[in-house]
Amino acid sequence: MAKASVKTRFVCNACGGVTPQWAGQCPDCGQWNTLEEQLEAPATAKGRGSTRVAGQYAGDSGVKRLAEVPRDQEARFPTRIAELDRVLGGGLVAGGVVLLGGDPGIGKSTLLLEAVARVAQRQGALYVTGEESLRQVGMRAERLGVMDADLRLLAETRVEAIIELAAREKPDVLVVDSIQTIHSEELGSAPGGVAQVRESAAQLVQFAKRTGTVLFLVGHVTKEGQLAGPRVLEHMVDTVLYFESDSGSRYRLLRAVKNRFGAANELGVFAMQDTGLKEVKNPSAIFLSRHEQPVPGSAILVTREGTRPLLLELQALVAESPLSNPRRLAVGLDGNRLGMLLAVLQRHAGVSTYGEDVFVNVVGGVRIAETASDLPALLAVSSSLRDRPIPQDWVIFGEVGLAGEIRPVPNGPDRLAEAARHGFTKALVPSKNAPARGQAPEGMEVLGVERLDAALAMLREHGD
Numbered sequence: 001m002a003k004a005s006v007k008t009r010f011v012c013n014a015c016g017g018v019t020p021q022w023a024g025q026c027p028d029c030g031q032w033n034t035l036e037e038q039l040e041a042p043a044t045a046k047g048r049g050s051t052r053v054a055g056q057y058a059g060d061s062g063v064k065r066l067a068e069v070p071r072d073q074e075a076r077f078p079t080r081i082a083e084l085d086r087v088l089g090g091g092l093v094a095g096g097v098v099l100l101g102g103d104p105g106i107g108k109s110t111l112l113l114e115a116v117a118r119v120a121q122r123q124g125a126l127y128v129t130g131e132e133s134l135r136q137v138g139m140r141a142e143r144l145g146v147m148d149a150d151l152r153l154l155a156e157t158r159v160e161a162i163i164e165l166a167a168r169e170k171p172d173v174l175v176v177d178s179i180q181t182i183h184s185e186e187l188g189s190a191p192g193g194v195a196q197v198r199e200s201a202a203q204l205v206q207f208a209k210r211t212g213t214v215l216f217l218v219g220h221v222t223k224e225g226q227l228a229g230p231r232v233l234e235h236m237v238d239t240v241l242y243f244e245s246d247s248g249s250r251y252r253l254l255r256a257v258k259n260r261f262g263a264a265n266e267l268g269v270f271a272m273q274d275t276g277l278k279e280v281k282n283p284s285a286i287f288l289s290r291h292e293q294p295v296p297g298s299a300i301l302v303t304r305e306g307t308r309p310l311l312l313e314l315q316a317l318v319a320e321s322p323l324s325n326p327r328r329l330a331v332g333l334d335g336n337r338l339g340m341l342l343a344v345l346q347r348h349a350g351v352s353t354y355g356e357d358v359f360v361n362v363v364g365g366v367r368i369a370e371t372a373s374d375l376p377a378l379l380a381v382s383s384s385l386r387d388r389p390i391p392q393d394w395v396i397f398g399e400v401g402l403a404g405e406i407r408p409v410p411n412g413p414d415r416l417a418e419a420a421r422h423g424f425t426k427a428l429v430p431s432k433n434a435p436a437r438g439q440a441p442e443g444m445e446v447l448g449v450e451r452l453d454a455a456l457a458m459l460r461e462h463g464d
Helices: 048-053 055-060 082-088 108-119 134-144 159-169 194-211 232-236 335-349 371-386 412-421 452-463
Strands: 008-012 035-039 097-102 125-129 152-155 173-177 214-220 239-244 251-259 267-273 276-279 298-305 308-320 328-331 356-362 394-396 426-430 445-449
Touching: 035 194, 082 239, 082 251, 082 267, 097 108, 097 194, 097 232, 108 125, 108 134, 108 173, 108 214, 108 276, 125 134, 125 159, 134 152, 152 159, 159 194, 173 194, 194 214, 194 232, 298 371, 298 412, 308 371, 308 412, 328 335, 335 356, 335 371, 335 452, 356 371, 371 394, 371 426, 371 452, 412 426, 426 452, 445 452
Parallel strands: 097 214, 097 239, 125 152, 125 173, 173 214, 298 394, 328 356, 394 426, 426 445
Antiparallel strands: 008 035, 239 251, 251 267, 267 276, 298 308, 308 356
């Protein structure tokens, strides 16, 4: 049977201009290297886009009143890897599409192979590899100890063949490793290009939604830390997960950047071992140094990642600068916010770091996006500057405003309970986060403060 002709066009990603052939410069806006190959939309409504509502999801077609929409929760089934299930929001959802990104060698394939091998004990699973041979996948499975799993493997890079075979196998879970190696025969560009990644992902997502198959897509990460390929890829999927790790560290952090079926910014912690990735049941313990003696510049805070309170150590180092423009370096925190907080420290607490280099680091490679780290960061800076350590049994959290006020942060009781569970006996928190008399965690004294200068004074008073 003769193959139907497919027309392509080139669209400028800067101005949206369309041209029938590729050129180095867009003829409409004049930008260079912005033309991307795309398939022309079908002229009839019977094209591929109309199949999205077929099969299991056919009930979603047509206009409905809001009151008529089913309100029952999506049925989930677990992967039996607790940290992965936590990040996914409780497990896998039929028809859900998950995009997993991370640096090369960080453990993406290892985690997914172990996860789908466990799923295959109860449901059908198909693992498609475009980067490795089946022998390589088998060697990894033997190292992970999952050779006895009823997992089906496929080495293929053509998306049409993958969908055809998956339609015959009817797996409950489909893994494609990786999306950058998959190509469509309808496009003439090389695999990994913007057009190929977009078109291949679109066809796979469409198949998952039509059949109710859980789809995992593995994506590479660029030097800038973003998923390689078009940003639209993140909008096409239901969940986006990123693997994070410091160079040389054996710990891996799995973070949910987007999740339509659960909380975003949820965090899962794994440790890389010879037998694969192992869950870290108590992640707070691995991020606390527990120095033998109190050291200046170290403060313990309680942050919140998704639904999990997490104890972290924040370290600060203040040293005389040989430069006319002292350095301000933050690892794990927003550097611009650090500069703002140092100005607040000088203006409202009388602690000046003028002429000093200030370095702040969150131990363990965790990145903190919330403002609960403001108060512990400033107290750690003051501790390092004055060479007076913060007591080891203290935990601190709170947001600092430009007027020097200490603002409350969400989920204060959960943070205090987590700190008490790890043996901390005193907590310095915003006054509005301090529990009522008799409601503090057992064995913990909670000190509430309203101003930054009062927090420094209270630390000096109780710390001595």
